[in-house]
Amino acid sequence: MISKFLKKIIHSVSILLFLLLCFSSEAMAVSLTKEQLFFMATAAAKEGSYQSSADLFRKVLDVDPHFAPAYNSLGLVYQSWDGGNLDEAIRYFRLAIDMNPDYIEARNNLGRAYYTRGNFSQAKEIFLQSLEVKEDQADIHLALAWACLLGESDADPAIDHFHKALALMDDDMAHYGLGLSYLLVGTKFKVLEEITELRRRHKDAEASSLEKMVRENAKISSTKGKPLVTGRDLGGSVFDKELAAVTSAADKGDKDKKGIQVRLTGPLW
Numbered sequence: 630m631i632s633k634f635l636k637k638i639i640h641s642v643s644i645l646l647f648l649l650l651c652f653s654s655e656a657m658a659v660s661l662t663k664e665q666l667f668f669m670a671t672a673a674a675k676e677g678s679y680q681s682s683a684d685l686f687r688k689v690l691d692v693d694p695h696f697a698p699a700y701n702s703l704g705l706v707y708q709s710w711d712g713g714n715l716d717e718a719i720r721y722f723r724l725a726i727d728m729n730p731d732y733i734e735a736r737n738n739l740g741r742a743y744y745t746r747g748n749f750s751q752a753k754e755i756f757l758q759s760l761e762v763k764e765d766q767a768d769i770h771l772a773l774a775w776a777c778l779l780g781e782s783d784a785d786p787a788i789d790h791f792h793k794a795l796a797l798m799d800d801d802m803a804h805y806g807l808g809l810s811y812l813l814v815g816t817k818f819k820v821l822e823e824i825t826e827l828r829r830r831h832k833d834a835e836a837s838s839l840e841k842m843v844r845e846n847a848k849i850s851s852t853k854g855k856p857l858v859t860g861r862d863l864g865g866s867v868f869d870k871e872l873a874a875v876t877s878a879a880d881k882g883d884k885d886k887k888g889i890q891v892r893l894t895g896p897l898w
Contacts, residue, residue: 663692667699674702679710700725701735708742715746733759737769744772749780767797774806782853784813801827805835817843 670685704721740755808823
């Protein structure tokens, strides 16, 4: 069997060959589709080669200036590159939405970028817009709950969205968020219920934190509309998701297009 180390070397070499193919003079004679360029750009991003990835995504936009996934992915690149450039990330996420107003992933990425930057009201607005398009998004209900609680000290909508998230997914920290929310509104018996649930889940540190506040009759100093804390990075790479969506769309397109054919039969990474 091939060792994991050898597999990693083979994978890295494959990525390098793709990048060399893209920029070689011989490749210029081959008609690359936007999906094929997108594949190479995504591979470079996953390897952390952000400069090459950004250049390749721009080549995608040279082929199709209205290709929303390329703008969204450029936003993700800038969000990850050299400590993160949130201004550029936000600009590209907005361009993706301009190209496709129903692009939920770009809208969610925009909301997360605003949250990371500490613009909680903008994040909340974007998350609410996303849920209007698609209600059953557990991660967005969760993000919105934290935005309301930590960003605006508004426990009531936070409680509602924590519960909606938990109806769709199992998440330990949602129970901790509920405990904090109930503490904020003074419903201590509900806090105790969340402490019990956290103990059952072996989340002892979180349970102890809530229990200490209850025992000491602690009151959380807050002003509605003002943040409890700042900075909680809800972001996360969705390059895999973007690539899967683009290649799926390509497979449904014109089968007679010339050029190198790229088909995915399983996870790339």
